[in-house]
Amino acid sequence: MSFFSTLQRLFRRAPPVASTPTSPTPAPPTAAPAAAPASPPRHAPRERSVQCMGQHGLHRMAYTEWGDPHNPRVVVCVHGLTRNGRDFDELARALADDYRVVCPDVVGRGRSDWLGDKADYGFPTYVNDMVTLIARLDVDAVHWVGTSMGGIIGMLLASQPNTPITRLVLNDVGPVITATSLRRIAQYVGNAPRFASLAAAESYIREVSAPFGPLTDAQWQHLTSFSVRPVTDGQDGFEMVYDPGLGEIFRAAPILNDIDLWPVYEGVRCPTLALRGAESDLLEPATLAAMAVRGPRAQTVEFAGVGHAPMLMDALQIGVVRDFLRAA
Numbered sequence: 454m455s456f457f458s459t460l461q462r463l464f465r466r467a468p469p470v471a472s473t474p475t476s477p478t479p480a481p482p483t484a485a486p487a488a489a490p491a492s493p494p495r496h497a498p499r500e501r502s503v504q505c506m507g508q509h510g511l512h513r514m515a516y517t518e519w520g521d522p523h524n525p526r527v528v529v530c531v532h533g534l535t536r537n538g539r540d541f542d543e544l545a546r547a548l549a550d551d552y553r554v555v556c557p558d559v560v561g562r563g564r565s566d567w568l569g570d571k572a573d574y575g576f577p578t579y580v581n582d583m584v585t586l587i588a589r590l591d592v593d594a595v596h597w598v599g600t601s602m603g604g605i606i607g608m609l610l611a612s613q614p615n616t617p618i619t620r621l622v623l624n625d626v627g628p629v630i631t632a633t634s635l636r637r638i639a640q641y642v643g644n645a646p647r648f649a650s651l652a653a654a655e656s657y658i659r660e661v662s663a664p665f666g667p668l669t670d671a672q673w674q675h676l677t678s679f680s681v682r683p684v685t686d687g688q689d690g691f692e693m694v695y696d697p698g699l700g701e702i703f704r705a706a707p708i709l710n711d712i713d714l715w716p717v718y719e720g721v722r723c724p725t726l727a728l729r730g731a732e733s734d735l736l737e738p739a740t741l742a743a744m745a746v747r748g749p750r751a752q753t754v755e756f757a758g759v760g761h762a763p764m765l766m767d768a769l770q771i772g773v774v775r776d777f778l779r780a781a
Contacts, residue, residue, distance in 0.1 A: 496546050500564070503589045505582040507560075508573050514582050515564035516557040520549035528552045528596045528778060529583070531603030533762060535642055535695045537563030539679035540600070543672075544765045547775060552596070557586055559602070561696040563679070571698035579606050587617055596778050600624040600762050601735065605714070612720030620781055621725045622774055623751070625733050625762035627740045628718035634735035634761060635708045643700020647684060648691045654681045664730065664760025672766050718748045725751040726777040728770075730759035752777065 499522070502515045517538050528548055530541040538556030545554040558565040560582060561574055568574060583606060587595060597618045599607035604626035611618040641661045648654035655677040662676070681691040727744045729736050744751045754773050756763050763770050 496549050498542070498545070502564070503586055505560070505585045507568065507578050507581075509568070509570050512560055512566040512568060514557055514560055514566070514586065516555055516586065517545075519545040519554040519556075520552055522553060524553040525592055526552045526596075527590055527592050527594075528554045528598060529587070530554060530556045530598040531559065531583070531600070531606055532556075532562070533601035533603060534638060535562065535693070535699065536600070537679060537694060539563070540676065540764060541598070542675065544598070544771050544774065547771045548778070551779065553590075555586070555590060555595075557583070559606075561699055563694055567696040567698070571696070571701045574696075574699055574702065576606065576609060580609050583610060593617060594619045596620040596622075596781070598622040598624065598765070598774060598778075599626070600765070601626045605630075608714065608717050608721060611723055611725075612717050616723070619723050620778060621721060621723050621749070622728065622777065623725065623744075624728045624765065625730050625736050627727060627736045627744050628714040628748075629737065629740045630712040630714070631735055631737060632708050632711050634733075635703070635712075637734065639700070639703035639708060642703055643697040645693045645697070647688075648681065649689070651677060651681070651691065654691050664732065664734075665762070665764050666730065666756070666759035668764065668766065672764070676764075715747070718744065721749045723749065724777075724781075725749040726774070727751040727753045728763055728773070729753070729755045730761055730763050731755045731757045732760040733762070735761045 496519065499518045500515065501518055502513050504511050505514050515538075530538065530544065532538055532540050537558045541554070541556045545556060548554050559579055561567050568578075579602075594617050597607040597611065597620070599605070599622065601624065604623040607618065607621050607623065608628075610616055611621050645657065648657065655673055658677050658680055659673055668676075680694060682694050684690050684692045725748075727741060729738075729741050741753050741755070745753050756770060765771060765774060
């Protein structure tokens, strides 16, 4: 299946899936009442997971949660193609006083399961998983922050009738995905080497992720620490925490044309903020300008000195997102 065939499946309606409830285990009649566990600090992340149904069975999607777990005001933050939910740690800390912030690892990434059939890596699966996640959160509405792939998932869900998304942030992604950016991404997806050390892994991540912009050493170290893990075959070294099979859809056919998602974008009705790295090769200036006058007529912001994609790790970028969400 080609990458373009996968994107064509965007317009298929994914089957509804409900999360499986967990029945509490009753305490023995003679047991003494247990002391209530201490609540974790609000700014400490909590690691959880939810079972989702795909085309070939169940898989587990992990997510990290910040803030008051009972807060009905929820922000869902979804990452890019080969990234994971811990990219949003700094944004989540900044929002945790006001929101319950939920950052999933899309299946095939981070702590989530890898799929046996690599053709299942596609937007029908991703959208269906997010519907299951929102059902698990037990809320009727969420704000959405999506970087690149995460923004496409958000557009797809926000364009549906009765969508739960009430405010949408599209981080360096829009209704036109350029062939140039797809060819660049195809060069490294699924082709990452093994690394002898964390320092070697960080050097690689700095190279392939240079468009992220001028991050601090601490920020590069943070991204690296959640981007790799010890190899799983008993050998020494480290490997990326995403399934190399993600690259198969890019190698299935030549990438010749841009991808047009204007029908999806024009179906979005909620307030929308579109962010762009001023040097991005994925979201072009003309597309950003058109997003301001078509569909939801997004507010638009560009960040200088950044390509694809702004990482929402510095005060300026975080402030723009926070102010937009708080405007609700």
